[in-house]
Amino acid sequence: MVQGEESSWRMASAHERVALPFNQALAYGVQAHAAAAAAPPACFLDFQPAAAAAAYFGELEEALIHGGASASVDPSMIKSDVQTKSAGYLAARPPTLEIFPSWPMRHQQQLHSGNSQSVGSTPDSSSAQNTMSQMELVSPASSAQRQEVMMVTTDDYSYKPGLAAAAAPPPPGPAAAPSFQQQPMQLHGGVHDKRKHGSTRKDGKLVDTKTERRLAQNREAARKSRLRKKAYVQQLETSRIRLQQVEHELQRARSQGLFVGGCSAAGDMSSGAAMFDMEYARWLDDDSKRLAELRGGLQAHLLDGNLGLIVEECMHHYDELFQLKAALARSDVFHLLTGTWATHAERCFFWMGGFRPSELLKILIPQLDPLTEQQLLGIYNLQQSSEQAEEALAQGLHQLHQCLADTVAAGTLNDGAAAANYMSLMAVALEKLGSLESFYQQADNLRQQTLHQMRRILTTRQAARCFLSIGEYYRRLRALSNLWASRPRENFIGTESLSPTATELQVMHQQQQNQFSGF
Amino acid sequence: MQYGAAAEQAWYMPAMPVAATVEETAAQCVKRLASESAVVVFSVSSCCMCHAVKRLFCGMGVHPMVHELDLDPRGRELERALAGLLGAGPATAPVVPVVFIGGRLVGAMDRVMAAHINGSLVPLLKEAGALWL
Numbered sequence: 001m002v003q004g005e006e007s008s009w010r011m012a013s014a015h016e017r018v019a020l021p022f023n024q025a026l027a028y029g030v031q032a033h034a035a036a037a038a039a040p041p042a043c044f045l046d047f048q049p050a051a052a053a054a055a056y057f058g059e060l061e062e063a064l065i066h067g068g069a070s071a072s073v074d075p076s077m078i079k080s081d082v083q084t085k086s087a088g089y090l091a092a093r094p095p096t097l098e099i100f101p102s103w104p105m106r107h108q109q110q111l112h113s114g115n116s117q118s119v120g121s122t123p124d125s126s127s128a129q130n131t132m133s134q135m136e137l138v139s140p141a142s143s144a145q146r147q148e149v150m151m152v153t154t155d156d157y158s159y160k161p162g163l164a165a166a167a168a169p170p171p172p173g174p175a176a177a178p179s180f181q182q183q184p185m186q187l188h189g190g191v192h193d194k195r196k197h198g199s200t201r202k203d204g205k206l207v208d209t210k211t212e213r214r215l216a217q218n219r220e221a222a223r224k225s226r227l228r229k230k231a232y233v234q235q236l237e238t239s240r241i242r243l244q245q246v247e248h249e250l251q252r253a254r255s256q257g258l259f260v261g262g263c264s265a266a267g268d269m270s271s272g273a274a275m276f277d278m279e280y281a282r283w284l285d286d287d288s289k290r291l292a293e294l295r296g297g298l299q300a301h302l303l304d305g306n307l308g309l310i311v312e313e314c315m316h317h318y319d320e321l322f323q324l325k326a327a328l329a330r331s332d333v334f335h336l337l338t339g340t341w342a343t344h345a346e347r348c349f350f351w352m353g354g355f356r357p358s359e360l361l362k363i364l365i366p367q368l369d370p371l372t373e374q375q376l377l378g379i380y381n382l383q384q385s386s387e388q389a390e391e392a393l394a395q396g397l398h399q400l401h402q403c404l405a406d407t408v409a410a411g412t413l414n415d416g417a418a419a420a421n422y423m424s425l426m427a428v429a430l431e432k433l434g435s436l437e438s439f440y441q442q443a444d445n446l447r448q449q450t451l452h453q454m455r456r457i458l459t460t461r462q463a464a465r466c467f468l469s470i471g472e473y474y475r476r477l478r479a480l481s482n483l484w485a486s487r488p489r490e491n492f493i494g495t496e497s498l499s500p501t502a503t504e505l506q507v508m509h510q511q512q513q514n515q516f517s518g519f
Numbered sequence: 520m521q522y523g524a525a526a527e528q529a530w531y532m533p534a535m536p537v538a539a540t541v542e543e544t545a546a547q548c549v550k551r552l553a554s555e556s557a558v559v560v561f562s563v564s565s566c567c568m569c570h571a572v573k574r575l576f577c578g579m580g581v582h583p584m585v586h587e588l589d590l591d592p593r594g595r596e597l598e599r600a601l602a603g604l605l606g607a608g609p610a611t612a613p614v615v616p617v618v619f620i621g622g623r624l625v626g627a628m629d630r631v632m633a634a635h636i637n638g639s640l641v642p643l644l645k646e647a648g649a650l651w652l
Contacts, residue, residue: 381638382636382638385635385638385640386636388578388579388635389632389635389636391574391575391578392571392572392575392578395570396570396571396572397571399570399571400567403567432567435566435567435613438612438613439567439568439571441629442568442628442632445629446636449632449633452637453636453638456637
């Protein structure tokens with residue numbers, strides 16, 4: 001039934017603009033047909049051969065076949081019914097939807113020809129309506145109701161009476177069903193005669209149930225796919241709206257941040273910076289997952305082998321972050337060093353674009369308490385060498401700043417841009433600025449090496465606790481930043497008007513300070 | 520300490536530009552210079568990363584022999600030879616500083632720092648006789 005579904009999807013997009021009353025009419029039709037579906041009339045047995053023969057077509061064509069093959073119906077009843085029903089259509093439908101691109105041309109022609117022969121007495125507009133209604137039957141509308149109706153047509157071989165029930169009350173049960181069936185049958189009579197008698201069936205009832213079951217399954221599948229489509233579209237819509245909101249917030253925040261921080265006037269971040277921010281956000285998500293894994297692993301007292309795997313993953317995760325930062329340093333080193341990608345509280349402790357290794361070690365040592373002598377020695381050596389390396393890098397950076405300042409201030413500043421060696425001056429300054437990247441690279445390298453060395457010194461369990469501590473420490477800093485950002489502003493009305501949250505914040509802040517008082 | 524012409528605040532030992540023997544290739548020159556002293560640093564006087572490396576060694580109490588390539592007549596060749604020794608890297612990255620300890624190549628700044636962090640630098644220095652205690 002993929003064929004039917006495909007065409008249904010295509011047509012659905014084309015028919016978004018059909019009038020609402022038509023949908024309502026179809027709704028009635030569904031209800032009416034549901035009543036009719038309970039007891040398939042005997043006259044339906046006639047076109048079961050047609051159904052069987054045409055089973056290999058899509059369910060759309062099946063609907064027509066079944067609809068077109070009913071036998072003993074009163075023609076007068078048909079005409080009158082058609083007229084009343086199509087009158088309702090006339091009111092409901094704009095007669096403009098005759099062209100259905102996905103509808104095979106021969107069907108259209110036959111529809112037209114069949115229509116003109118059989119319903120010649122009815123007014124043109126109604127015939128047009130019926131043609132359209134035919135096509136509407138097999139072409140699913142944008143609304144679920146119409147699709148319901150289409151699906152319904154494949155049920156019980158009875159043509160949709162609902163289409164006919166436009167403004168009129170639901171037609172009385174099976175009586176209406178065959179009456180309306182006659183007309184489509186006549187429309188397709190010429191085409192489907194062959195099919196009707198194409199194959200022979202001994203036991204009509206057996207085929208009935210089997211085909212019925214199959215059709216029911218098709219219906220179910222189609223319904224499910226419709227629901228899925230609806231859900232997907234809704235999801236797209238909501239995420240689009242959310243994306244717009246987030247973009248607005250970002251713009252607002254960035255403009256505010258830029259204004260406060262006194263950074264460059266350009267509102268746009270470079271693409272490298274934007275990409276890094278996105279990747280960093282994803283890294284943070286992964287980070288929280290890793291922390292949860294670590295915590296779970298420690299509590300579950302996993303074997304060292306398994307815990308070691310988790311620890312290795314954590315290490316790898318940090319390596320990824322350093323790779324990201326290296327890429328950022330290559331593309332936009334200023335974004336790295338200003339640290340706008342990190343939260344405010346983290347930025348307080350920033351040293352050359354990230355954490356200061358010796359500081360982190362100072363925090364970690366009390367957390368890893370049961371350490372052997374050798375481990376303690378190793379960690380203190382690590383601390384000392386990282387301090388020396390940090391000092392060396394800081395000195396180098398200081399030298400760079402000096403050089404840069406000297407270069408930019410070379411010559412007389414009073415001359416402005418007209419100074420003699422302005423261009424060469426700028427060129428040298430540019431070159432000096434380029435070496436900033438290498439300093440931040442080295443700083444990140446230092447951080448990475450420190451983490452690796454920690455991993456080497458500690459046992460697996462200790463390393464797990466170490467990574468957990470690091471992760472939790474930075475998570476707390478980030479939470480602190482969020483709390484700070486959302487704290488209620490002080491108002492001048494009075495101290496008692498300070499909301500409890502403010503005092504809570506203060507308490508929490510003090511607690512955190514006490515926690516890290518050792519460092 | 521000896522103060523070279525280019526050092527304003529020289530607290531390291533800049534080596535005088537060595538008069539190379541005629542037939543020596545740049546690579547051989549590098550090798551020779553590297554084995555002349557316990558710790559040898561090839562640098563450029565205006566490079567701040569080289570400054571950082573020098574500071575690092577001085578902070579550890581090591582006094583390296585520094586060869587300023589921009590003050591050496593063969594400096595460019597030596598730089599190319601050093602680049603060859605270090606292996607392929609980004610073309611725009613500066614080669615210097617390059618550190619040799621005990622005649623053996625340690626590498627550029629990142630290698631030196633990695634060695635220092637994982638505790639292998641100090642034994643190396645002690646072995647080369649640049650550090651006591």
